[in-house]
Amino acid sequence: AQTTRIAVTPGDGIGPEVVAEAVRCLETLRAKHNLALEWTRFPWPSHAWHEEYGESWPADALAQLKAYDAILLGALGDPGPMDDTNRYLLPDSISLAPLLDMRKGFDQWVCERPARLLPGARQYLKDDRAKDIDMLVIRENSEGEYVSQGGRLRQGKPDEVATQMEVFTRRATERIIRYGFEQARKRAGERVQEGRTRAFRTLDGRSCESQVCLVTKRNALRYWGDMYTEVFEEVSHDFPDVATHHELVDAACMKFVQCPWAFDVVVASNLQGDILTDLAAVLSGGMGVAPSCNLNPTDPHMPSMFEPTHGSAPDIAGQGIADPTAMLFTTARMLDWLGRKDPKLAQAGKELFDAVAADLAEQGNQQRATSQIGDAICKRLQA
Amino acid sequence: AQTTRIAVTPGDGIGPEVVAEAVRCLETLRAKHNLALEWTRFPWPSHAWHEEYGESWPADALAQLKAYDAILLGALGDPGPMDDTNRYLLPDSISLAPLLDMRKGFDQWVCERPARLLPGARQYLKDDRAKDIDMLVIRENSEGEYVSQGGRLRQGKPDEVATQMEVFTRRATERIIRYGFEQARKRAGERVQEGRTRAFRTLDGRSCESQVCLVTKRNALRYWGDMYTEVFEEVSHDFPDVATHHELVDAACMKFVQCPWAFDVVVASNLQGDILTDLAAVLSGGMGVAPSCNLNPTDPHMPSMFEPTHGSAPDIAGQGIADPTAMLFTTARMLDWLGRKDPKLAQAGKELFDAVAADLAEQGNQQRATSQIGDAICKRLQA
Ligand SMILES: CC(C)[C@H](C(=O)O)[C@@H](O)C(=O)O
Ligand SMILES: CC(C)[C@H](C(=O)O)[C@@H](O)C(=O)O
Numbered sequence: 001a002q003t004t005r006i007a008v009t010p011g012d013g014i015g016p017e018v019v020a021e022a023v024r025c026l027e028t029l030r031a032k033h034n035l036a037l038e039w040t041r042f043p044w045p046s047h048a049w050h051e052e053y054g055e056s057w058p059a060d061a062l063a064q065l066k067a068y069d070a071i072l073l074g075a076l077g078d079p080g081p082m083d084d085t086n087r088y089l090l091p092d093s094i095s096l097a098p099l100l101d102m103r104k105g106f107d108q109w110v111c112e113r114p115a116r117l118l119p120g121a122r123q124y125l126k127d128d129r130a131k132d133i134d135m136l137v138i139r140e141n142s143e144g145e146y147v148s149q150g151g152r153l154r155q156g157k158p159d160e161v162a163t164q165m166e167v168f169t170r171r172a173t174e175r176i177i178r179y180g181f182e183q184a185r186k187r188a189g190e191r192v193q194e195g196r197t198r199a200f201r202t203l204d205g206r207s208c209e210s211q212v213c214l215v216t217k218r219n220a221l222r223y224w225g226d227m228y229t230e231v232f233e234e235v236s237h238d239f240p241d242v243a244t245h246h247e248l249v250d251a252a253c254m255k256f257v258q259c260p261w262a263f264d265v266v267v268a269s270n271l272q273g274d275i276l277t278d279l280a281a282v283l284s285g286g287m288g289v290a291p292s293c294n295l296n297p298t299d300p301h302m303p304s305m306f307e308p309t310h311g312s313a314p315d316i317a318g319q320g321i322a323d324p325t326a327m328l329f330t331t332a333r334m335l336d337w338l339g340r341k342d343p344k345l346a347q348a349g350k351e352l353f354d355a356v357a358a359d360l361a362e363q364g365n366q367q368r369a370t371s372q373i374g375d376a377i378c379k380r381l382q383a
Numbered sequence: 384a385q386t387t388r389i390a391v392t393p394g395d396g397i398g399p400e401v402v403a404e405a406v407r408c409l410e411t412l413r414a415k416h417n418l419a420l421e422w423t424r425f426p427w428p429s430h431a432w433h434e435e436y437g438e439s440w441p442a443d444a445l446a447q448l449k450a451y452d453a454i455l456l457g458a459l460g461d462p463g464p465m466d467d468t469n470r471y472l473l474p475d476s477i478s479l480a481p482l483l484d485m486r487k488g489f490d491q492w493v494c495e496r497p498a499r500l501l502p503g504a505r506q507y508l509k510d511d512r513a514k515d516i517d518m519l520v521i522r523e524n525s526e527g528e529y530v531s532q533g534g535r536l537r538q539g540k541p542d543e544v545a546t547q548m549e550v551f552t553r554r555a556t557e558r559i560i561r562y563g564f565e566q567a568r569k570r571a572g573e574r575v576q577e578g579r580t581r582a583f584r585t586l587d588g589r590s591c592e593s594q595v596c597l598v599t600k601r602n603a604l605r606y607w608g609d610m611y612t613e614v615f616e617e618v619s620h621d622f623p624d625v626a627t628h629h630e631l632v633d634a635a636c637m638k639f640v641q642c643p644w645a646f647d648v649v650v651a652s653n654l655q656g657d658i659l660t661d662l663a664a665v666l667s668g669g670m671g672v673a674p675s676c677n678l679n680p681t682d683p684h685m686p687s688m689f690e691p692t693h694g695s696a697p698d699i700a701g702q703g704i705a706d707p708t709a710m711l712f713t714t715a716r717m718l719d720w721l722g723r724k725d726p727k728l729a730q731a732g733k734e735l736f737d738a739v740a741a742d743l744a745e746q747g748n749q750q751r752a753t754s755q756i757g758d759a760i761c762k763r764l765q766a
Contacts, residue, residue, distance in 0.1 A: 092601070092602040092631075096602055100603070123509065124508055124509060124512050124640050124641060125507055125508060125509065125640075126506065126507060126508065126509050129507050145603070145604065146603050148603075148605065150549070150605075150606045150607075151606055152606050152609070152610060155610075156613070157553070158553060158554065159552070159553065159554065160552065160553035160610060161550065161551070161552050161553075162550075162551045162552075162553075162606040162607040162609075162610045163548060163549065163550050163551070163606060163607075164548075164549040164551075164604050164605075164606050164607055165546060165547075165548055165549070166533070166546060166547040166548070166549065167544065167545075167546050168544070168545045168546070168547075169542070169543065169544050169545075170540070170541060170542065170543035170544075170545075171541065171542065217654065217657075218475070219475035219479055220483070220528070220529050220531075220654070220657070221528065221547050221654070222531065222533075222547075223533040223534055223535050223545040223546060223547050224533075224545040224546075224547055226535070226545075227535060227538075227543060227545045230539070248475075249657075249658055250657045250658050250660075250661035251661065253636065253658055253661055253662045253665075254661045254662065254664065254665045254669075254670075257507050257508075257640065257662070257665045257666075258507060258665060258669065271600065271603070271604070274600075274603070274632075274633045275632055275633050275636055275658060277633075278633035278634065278636055278637045279636045279637065279640070279662075281637065282636075282637045282640050282641060283640075286637075286641065287637075
């Protein structure tokens with residue numbers, strides 16, 4: 001196979017620490033399976049780069065990254081210290097901008113966040129609620145509430161008006177909904193292959209083997225709510241094997257807590273997906289385990305980007321105690337994705353997932369050093 | 384005192400059933416304390432009215448309701464049966480419109496939803512998370528994402544574009560944030576009065592006696608996010624006794640589950656508040672206990688509206704098994720509000736709250752008939 005090339009961007013805070021373990025696992029897997037895999041490390045985007053050059057990354061950053069098959073990102077968002085007026089030197093809007101720039105620049109129109117409560121993961125819900133949590137939340141990642149259109153009229157004056165425009169296209173709606181149905185079908189197939197059977201109880205009380213739940217707020221945000229609803233109905237005809245459901249976003253959040261087992265694949269808009277994925281992450285054990293995949297499934301010349309959902313956690317950075325589990329699950333997801341071109345990578349991804357899951361099951365979420373967790377997982381990979 | 388007049392609108396589904404218990408409690412309290420309290424029942428807004436007259440309520444509905452001091456609403460949103468093309472006869476957008484019309488027509492610019500996990504309420508979170516849940520979520524209720532501006536260009540065509548505008552004014556931002564701070568101060572005062580001390584642990588690790596947490600998504604929805612942030616900072620100077628915090632909405636949802644005890648008063652936009660209040664409701668026992676108050680604190684000629692957060696639950700309607708607890712907590716909240724003009728009503732509201740809370744503590748959420756719960760609470764009120 002042609003060599004697969006990864007751009008590794010460790011970022012800020014605990015980013016470099018957890019990325020170091022990901023790289024060790026990649027090295028271990030490469031040696032073991034003789035994988036055609038290479039990676040290059042970038043010092044940006046980062047707070048340090050910003051301090052030196054006045055911008056989070058170089059002007060040609062996207063052009064440089066485009067040469068790679070995937071981007072593996074640690075964490076962004078270290079705001080730096082506060083200045084004299086109690087403002088952070090680097091507000092979120094600047095330090096996190098590269099995330100949004102990559103999603104846009106590479107048209108990573110899917111954000112996929114699996115949420116499965118694995119043995120050993122931290123459990124927040126009571127036992128009767130925390131059972132059978134295994135959902136995939138798919139977030140529209142290219143438009144909607146995130147188009148950054150709007151402004152502030154009479155800024156700072158008592159009669160100021162701030163506007164923010166939401167823009168949704170049928171084309172992007174259709175592709176994300178179709179992607180959701182395809183994933184539901186794929187997940188059902190994988191369950192059969194793995195000999196796991198699973199009957200989802202739909203939210204309206206039926207039983208089904210796979211399901212897509214569309215989330216909107218169509219009773220208040222009518223225009224795109226109606227368009228989403230219509231497209232969902234149309235696309236569903238191509239997937240008679242997949243059951244469908246529709247929830248309003250407020251009710252969906254409630255039901256994530258009340259009956260998470262009822263959800264299989266969930267499709268939502270950019271902002272509503274942002275909210276639902278954080279909630280789903282916490283249901284599956286919290287930020288310590290949650291991967292996030294920003295995918296462009298249509299253009300093979302555009303790299304997809306993989307990051308743990310957690311942030312840079314400046315408060316614990318530099319102490320060697322950050323949990324690399326989410327980063328390693330993210331890395332496994334990346335390998336699986338890259339397996340579309342090189343099946344050996346998908347196999348390596350599965351091995352990595354299994355090793356991380358086994359470590360989690362054995363050790364739970366007890367406090368261990370970052371490198372100790374990396375050691376344990378590398379040892380499993382070598383075994 | 385002048386007679387206080389309430390418009391009672393039972394609505395659809397279980398609405399009339401739970402409202403019947405509320406009215407019995409009001410009768411009991413009126414007789415006991417000789418309250419200057421009257422109410423009038425309206426057959427609209429409702430599904431039945433819509434069927435007969437082709438609209439959810441008469442054209443002069445708002446004008447009629449304006450004559451009252453408050454509106455006590457049961458539940459709306461019975462979609463009716465499906466038609467031949469699998470569409471509901473009365474979609475949410477029609478059946479629920481009166482809710483939004485009342486909020487707008489009476490400028491009920493605050494939506495206040497207390498979430499306190501009382502003994503006996505259903506608990507979804509594990510014990511180590513479900514402790515000390517006692518927050519008040521305050522939702523901006525007059526603008527923002529709910530202005531209904533936007534449309535569908537090339538509707539139904541492949542190149543359709545749907546837009547939805549969010550509009551925020553500094554004036555409405557200032558009043559809702561100020562209201563939040565006032566409530567934080569009031570709650571702290573009440574705790575002192577009741578001899579309950581409470582140290583909130585702020586999300587950034589300090590301890591404080593009262594707190595307002597502002598929620599936005601300023602890193603993605605910048606324009607109003609920045610305006611909210613600036614106004615929050617300005618208003619906070621008038622409340623040096625109240626600690627402040629800021630969360631992004633995705634993180635806020637996560638922390639509602641991870642550390643709900645860290646929240647005191649939460650202020651959020653219309654849509655984000657909608658989401659957070661449903662989540663807060665479930666943390667405090669679910670829809671069965673959650674009240675919702677749509678308030679106009681500034682114009683005494685505009686009635687405020689009180690409704691349980693739950694819907695019309697058509698699946699269990701007519702069986703006499705709906706739990707009236709949320710409705711009764713809502714009624715207690717209404718009396719408390721009306722107590723601003725007639726202190727005897729506030730006292731009656733407190734009695735009702737205590738009776739409902741005592742019933743909940745004793746009986747938990749076991750299945751009982753609607754009227755049985757009403758009986759038990761009326762008996763407590765008479766005692
Ligand atoms: C950092 C922020 C802009 C981002 C988002 O809102 O998409 C983050 O919350 C995420 O979910 O990846
Ligand atoms: C019915 C709906 C329009 C309403 C809202 O979104 O405000 C409801 O969810 C609520 O929270 O009162």
